[in-house]
Amino acid sequence: MYRRHKPSATEKRNFAAHGVGLSLPQNDTRSFYSLSQLVLSAGHLRQPPVLRHSKITYFEVEILDAQSKKQICIVDKVPPSSTLLDVKHKFHKTCPQWYPSRVGLQLERNGPYLKDSVSIQSLAVSSIITLYFTDLGQQVSWTTVFLTEYTGPLLIYLLFYIRLASIYNEQESTKNFRHPVVHLACFCHCIHYIRNLLETLFVHKFSGGHTPLKNMIKGCAFYWGFTSWIAYYINHPRYTPPTYGNRQVMFAALAFLICEAGNHFINVALAHQNHSGNKSYFPSPTYNPFTWLFALVSCPNYTYEIGSWISFTVMTQTLPVGVFAFLMVIQMSLWAQKKHKMYLKKYNTYTYRKAAMIPFIL
Amino acid sequence: MSRVFLTWAVTHSVKEVQSEDSVLLFVVAWTVTEIIRYSFYTFNLLNHLPYLIKWARYTLFIVLYPMGVLGELLTIYAALPFVRQSGLYSISLPNKYNFSFDYYTFLILVMISYIPLFPQLYFHMLHQRRKVLSHTEEHKKSE
Numbered sequence: 001m002y003r004r005h006k007p008s009a010t011e012k013r014n015f016a017a018h019g020v021g022l023s024l025p026q027n028d029t030r031s032f033y034s035l036s037q038l039v040l041s042a043g044h045l046r047q048p049p050v051l052r053h054s055k056i057t058y059f060e061v062e063i064l065d066a067q068s069k070k071q072i073c074i075v076d077k078v079p080p081s082s083t084l085l086d087v088k089h090k091f092h093k094t095c096p097q098w099y100p101s102r103v104g105l106q107l108e109r110n111g112p113y114l115k116d117s118v119s120i121q122s123l124a125v126s127s128i129i130t131l132y133f134t135d136l137g138q139q140v141s142w143t144t145v146f147l148t149e150y151t152g153p154l155l156i157y158l159l160f161y162i163r164l165a166s167i168y169n170e171q172e173s174t175k176n177f178r179h180p181v182v183h184l185a186c187f188c189h190c191i192h193y194i195r196n197l198l199e200t201l202f203v204h205k206f207s208g209g210h211t212p213l214k215n216m217i218k219g220c221a222f223y224w225g226f227t228s229w230i231a232y233y234i235n236h237p238r239y240t241p242p243t244y245g246n247r248q249v250m251f252a253a254l255a256f257l258i259c260e261a262g263n264h265f266i267n268v269a270l271a272h273q274n275h276s277g278n279k280s281y282f283p284s285p286t287y288n289p290f291t292w293l294f295a296l297v298s299c300p301n302y303t304y305e306i307g308s309w310i311s312f313t314v315m316t317q318t319l320p321v322g323v324f325a326f327l328m329v330i331q332m333s334l335w336a337q338k339k340h341k342m343y344l345k346k347y348n349t350y351t352y353r354k355a356a357m358i359p360f361i362l
Numbered sequence: 363m364s365r366v367f368l369t370w371a372v373t374h375s376v377k378e379v380q381s382e383d384s385v386l387l388f389v390v391a392w393t394v395t396e397i398i399r400y401s402f403y404t405f406n407l408l409n410h411l412p413y414l415i416k417w418a419r420y421t422l423f424i425v426l427y428p429m430g431v432l433g434e435l436l437t438i439y440a441a442l443p444f445v446r447q448s449g450l451y452s453i454s455l456p457n458k459y460n461f462s463f464d465y466y467t468f469l470i471l472v473m474i475s476y477i478p479l480f481p482q483l484y485f486h487m488l489h490q491r492r493k494v495l496s497h498t499e500e501h502k503k504s505e
Contacts, residue, residue: 238456319461 059120059127061087066109066132078120085116087131101210104134139210146200149219153227154193160231161186172237179241181249185234185316188256192308195264203271226324233318242317252315259307262290266301269294296359298340302332303357333357365392367472368434375450376441384440388433391426398422416498420491427487431480438469445469 061075075090088100104113107123109132114123123129161182163173233239242248269283269291285292293300309325333356340356355362368388373379402419405411444450451465 233455233460233462236455236460240456240458240460243458317458317460319459 057127059124059129061120062128062130063091063105063133064130066106066134069109072133080119080121080124082120083116084114084118084120084123087120088116098133098135099139101139102136104136105131106134107131136212138213140213140216141210142206143200145211145216145219146204147197148216149223150193150196150200152220152224154190154197156224156227157186157189157193157231160228160235163235163237167232168235168237176237179239181241181316182234182239184249184253185312188253188312188315189231192260192312195260199264199267203267205271226320226327230318230320230324233320234316240317242315248317249315252311255311256308256315259304259311262293263301263304263308265290266293266304270301293359296354297357298343298354299332299336299357302336303359306332306357333362336362364434368437371451372438372441372469376444378444379437379441382437382440384433384436386433388430388437391430391433395423395426395430413498416494420487420494423487423491427484431476435473435476438473442466442469 057080058076059078059080061078063072063075064070065072073091073094075087075094078087078090084105085100088103088105091103092099100116106113113134114131120129160167165173265288269286269288273283283291283294285294290304291300293303297303306325306329309321309328313321313325336357340354373385379385398415398418402411402415405415445452446466449465451463453461453463455462
C-alpha cells in the first residue's frame with residue numbers, strides 16, 4: 001500500500017506541473033479534470049495511522065463495556081512502551097469515577113483479567129486495541145483489610161475478658177474464681193493478634209495492592225464473629241478448665257509460643273526475599289531452626305498458624321475454638337495448595353517431594 | 363433445606379405440634395407445588411410441555427409460597443414452648459468442652475431469618491415468571 005501511494009503522489013504532482021506548464025486557459029479545466037480523475041482513482045489519500053513519518057507509532061485503545069458492548073471511551077496516543085496501568089490512568093482521567101484499581105480489562109468478553117504490568121506492545125494486533133471493561137467494585141487496600149481484620153478480634157476479646165455486665169451475669173462474674181488458664185488464654189490471643197498487626201505494618205510487602213470491599217466485609221465478619229463466639233465461652237463464669245490440668249495447659253502454651261515465633265520468622269524471611277527483589281529462588285532454611293520447615297513444606301507460615309490455633313484449642317479445651325481451628329485449617333490448606341502450585345510453576349528447580357502445608361501429607 | 367429442617371427438626375421432634383392446623387397448611391402448600399413442579403420437569407424431558415403446566419408452575423406460587431411460609435412459621439411458633447420446657451437439643455454450661463447451644467434461641471433466629479429471605483425469593487420468582495411467561499408469549503406470536 002505504501003508503494004502504491006508514493007508514485008501516485010508524485011505522479012499527481014508531475015501531472016499537475018505538466019498540466020499547468022502546457023497552455024493556460026483551456027488546459028486549466030483539462031488539468032483539473034485529469035487531477036480529479038487521478039484523485040478518484042488513487043483511493044485513500046490519507047495515509048493509514050500506522051504509517052506516520054514520526055518514528056514512534058502510537059496505539060489507540062478502545063474501551064468497551066463488557067456487558068453492553070457499548071463504547072465507553074477511546075484512549076489515544078498511547079506509546080507502545082507503556083503498560084496497561086498507564087492506559088488505566090489515562091482512562092481514569094477521561095472517566096474520573098473509574099480509578100485504576102477498580103478497572104478490570106479483558107481482551108475478550110469472558111477472558112481473564114489482564115495484569116497491570118502487561119505491555120501494550122504485546123497485546124497489539126493492529127494499531128487499535130479493543131478491551132472490555134468490567135467494574136470490579138469498590139476497592140480497598142490489603143493493608144486496610146488486614147488492619148481491620150486483626151484489630152477487631154483484639155478489642156472484642158478484651159471486651160469479653162473484662163466481663164462486661166451486659167454479656168455476663170454480674171453476680172456470677174464477681175463471685176467466681178478465674179482459673180489462670182483464662183488469663184493465659186487472653187494473653188496468648190492478644191499476642192497472636194498484636195504480632196499480626198505489627199507484621200502487617202512493618203514486615204509484609206503486598207504485591208496485589210487492592211481487593212474488593214466485599215472481601216474485607218466477609219473476612220471481618222468471619223474473624224470478628226468467631227472471636228466473639230470463642231471469647232464468650234473462655235471468659236464465661238462457668239468455664240471449665242482443661243481435664244488434664246496444668247500439664248495440658250503448660251504443653252499447649254509452649255507449643256503456642258513456638259508456633260507464634262515460627263510464624264514470625266517465616267514471615268520475616270519471606271518479606272526479606274521480596275525486599276531484596278531476588279525472587280528467583282525459593283527461601284531456603286537458614287541457621288534459624290524455625291525456618292527448617294522450609295525444607296519440608298512450601299508454606300510453613302500456614303503450618304505454624306494452624307499449629308498455634310490447635311495448641312490454643314488444647315490449652316483452653318473449648319469446642320468453639322476447635323471449630324474455628326478446623327475452619328482455619330480448611331481455609332489455609334486451600335491457600336497453601338494454590339501457592340504450592342504457583343511455586344511449582346515458577347521455580348524450575350523445585351523439589352517435588354515437598355508438601356504444601358503439612359509435612360508428608362497434603 | 364427449610365423443608366428438611368421443618369420436617370425432621372421441628373415437626374418430627376416436637377410431637378405435640380403434629381396436631382396443629384399450621385402443619386396442614388404447609389403440607390398442602392408443599393404437595394401442590396411439588397406435583398406441579400415435577401410434572402413440569404417430566405414434560406420438559408419429554409419435550410411436550412403443555413402451556414397449562416408452565417403457567418401453573420409460575421403463577422400458583424403467588425398464593426402457595428406465602429401459604430407455605432405462614433404454615434412453617436406458625437408451626438415453629440407452636441413448637442417453641444415445648445422446646446423450652448423439655449430443653450430439646452440444647453446443651454448448657456458448664457461442661458467439659460465449654461460449649462453451649464440453645465435450640466429455643468436457634469428457632470427464634472430461624473424465624474427472624476425468614477424476614478430478609480422471603481421477599482428476596484418471592485421477588486426472584488416473580489422476576490422468573492415475567493421472563494418465562496413473556497418469552498412464551500413472544501414465541502407464540504412469532505409462530
